[in-house]
Amino acid sequence: MSDEKPWYLSKTIWGALVSVAATLAAMLGLPVDAGGQAALTEAILQMVSAVAGIVAILGRVSADSRIG
Numbered sequence: 001m002s003d004e005k006p007w008y009l010s011k012t013i014w015g016a017l018v019s020v021a022a023t024l025a026a027m028l029g030l031p032v033d034a035g036g037q038a039a040l041t042e043a044i045l046q047m048v049s050a051v052a053g054i055v056a057i058l059g060r061v062s063a064d065s066r067i068g
Contacts (some may be wrong), residue, residue: 015041
């Protein structure tokens with residue numbers, strides 16, 4: 001596993017964050033089932049990927065030099 005990716009594109013990181021959030025929600029009386037957690041993790045990952053793509057495009061558009 002030599003390929004690197006940003007931490008915010010990791011399904012493991014987002015799955016862990018959603019799991020913690022679901023546990024905290026359950027403590028507050030808002031239960032989230034495992035299927036809901038998986039769907040939420042996938043939705044967040046897709047949203048983060050889309051935002052990362054938009055940031056990359058905006059960065060390229062606003063760049064001062066050409067790609068060589």
